[in-house]
Every structure is written in structure tokens, then in C-alpha cells.
Amino acid sequence: MTTATAFPPVWLRDNCPCERCRDPRNGQKLFGITDLPADLTVRDTSTVADAVTVTFGPDGHQGVFSRAWLDAQTSRSAGDGRTETAKQLWRAADFDGGLPVAEWDAYLADDGERSRVLRAVRDLGFAVLHGTPTEEETVLAIARTFGFPRETNYGTLFDVRVEPNPSNLAFTGMRIAPHTDNPYRDPVPTLQLLHCLTNAAEGGDSGLLDGFAAAALLREEDEAAFRILTTTLVPFAWSDATTSLRADRPLIDVDAEGHVREVRFNNRSMQALRLPPDATTAFYTAYRRFAEIIARPELLLTFRLDPGDCVVFDNTRLLHARTAFAESGARHLQGCYADLDALTSTLRILEESA
Ligand SMILES: [Zn+2]
Secondary structure, three states, rough: OHHHHHOOHHHOOOOHOOOOOOOOOOOOOOOHHHHOOOOOEEEEEEEEEOOEEEEEEEEOOEEEEEEEHHHHHHOOOOOOOOHHHHHOOOOOOHOOOOOOOEHHHHHHHHHHHOOOOOOOOHHHOEEEEEOOOOOOOOHHHHHHHHOEEEEOOOOOEEEOOOOOOOOOHOOOOOOOEOOOOOOOOOOOOOOEEEEEEEEEEEEEOOOEEEEHHHHHHHHHHHHHHHHHHHHHOOOEEEEEEEEEEEEEEEOOOOOOOOOEEEEOOOOOEEEOOOOOOOHHHHHHHHHHHHHHOOHHHHHHHHOOOOOOOOOEOOOOOEEEEEOOOOOOOOOOEEEEEEHHHHHHHHHHHHHOOO
């Protein structure tokens, strides 16, 4: 049994649930750390059933804690679920039995089905919706089922099709190698949706690759290279006549405990590094090692998007790709960006009400 005295006095007081400490209407704290006595002590505790009454020194303040709540605080927190520790890392063969897919009608009608799809995006990094309307702007309606489209200089949505004067190689029939989108934005778009309206062209298949799995392989095979990619700031930029975006971020971003949290990989928008020669050479060696892992065919999951299919994926983790297609053939996708925190919020609410 956990007693209140297992917790440091300052922790108990900072979490005091009484009405003077927290607004009962919203649970928000009414004080800051410097408002608390620096020499806090626990003068006395008494327990009746689930209620643990704590009397603090030196001011005699009292708070009543739930014993069950205190017990729940003794294990290490699972965290916010954003890093590799909370994810199911994968390679292509893990989906030999099928992709995480759902029918649009079932997704709309059934909360359990919707939770399953959103959980796949959170844990695997993606899910595919089948049978969505093949009308323009449907991608925005799909994003609104779990969150909010993120408007950028590209608009609320963007068209992926062959253009006569392409501002981006995506708008040609060329093969697009695995990459993450928009590493030059801060914050980077955390979710991307791609919705297929037409795909009658020869080729033009889609690819997804787990960047967290690739980063884990790099760490396993060449820890020094992994460390270089987590600590070297890489300049990414994109500009046209009215927009000039720039963000300097590492290719592999780790949290304060060293767990992989984000991957950025996009040779098209990477700018010239300005580092001492030795550091530059070391970076390029590490970058090549990572790129060689990313190029391993067993990591790349390929599939075809048919009209009415929409893939939703975590752009901070998965790299996406496309095979070449004949520019004479009709291929039209619409894409938009959205945010992972809204998706995980929707999922949490669905799970709490299930
Ligand atoms: Zn209090």
C-alpha cells in the first residue's frame, strides 16, 4: 500500500486537489511553484477508506487525496505516445496479411471502427480508407472526421497531378523516392492525407516506409552515425515568389531521453550545410548510411491507391514514395495536412466513451 509519505512533500503540495489549489470548475492550478513555501514538509497524514488527508508544514495547509490516485502515480508514466517506444515498428512483410484498411461507410457509422483506424495511424503510422466519395475536396471532409486541415501557402488542399510547369517534382510523372513532406516548415505537418480521385495511368503506385524502424536499424548497425544524425542541424528550405520557408532540424529527432520522435528525410529541399570540413564529411557518411537503409526493398511497403482510397499517415514518422507513371495517363490525387494531436485527442475521447 502506498502512503502519502512515499512522495516528496513538494510533489504532494504541487498536486494538492483542494479548492484553494485547483479551480474545481476546470481542474487548473491556481498557484505557481514560487507561491509555495520552499521548506515544505508533511506534518501529518491520516487515511479513511480512499481518502488520504495530508497536513503540510510550515503553513498547516490541508488537502485530501484519493489513495487510488496516489497508487496510480507510483509507476513510470507511459508518456504521450509520440516516440518510438509507443509505436509498432514495421517492415513491408508485416502487412502480407493485409493493410490496416476500413470502409468509409463503416468508419463513419461505427465508433469502434473509427477507433481502430485512428489507432492504426497512431501506432503503425498509417491507415487506408476505402470507398470514400470520388469528389474533389473529399480529403478535407476526411480530415474533419478526426481533426482540422492545416492550411498552408499551398492552400487548404493541394492537387497532385501532372502540371505543365511543375513547382515540385510531385507534379510530374517522375518516380518520387521515399521522403517526408515539408521539412522546411516549423512545426512540420504531423499528418498527411492523400485521396485518390483518378488513377488510370500505368505505374504511379504508392509506397510507405517506417522511418522509426529505419532509424532503429541505423542505431543498431552504426551508433556513431545515428548520433551524428540526431545532433546535426540540417537546413531545409522552400521558396517561390511569395513564400520563403526555412527550418533547421536534425534528420532524426530524439526526445530528452534519446528516443526517436521525428524523422525528416527529403533530399529535394535540403540546403547546403555550413559546418567544419570534418563534421561535414562525417555527416555525409552518416546520411549515406541512413539513406542506404531507407533504400532496402524489404522496408518499402507498396500498394496501389484506387479511386475513392485515402491514405492517412504520420508525416513525422513515415516516408512516402511513388513509382513513375506515364504522363499521358490520368492520375489525380488531392492531399492535405492535418495534425496528429487532434487525431490522438479524438481517439482518446472515443476510447474513454467506449
Ligand atoms: Zn491545497
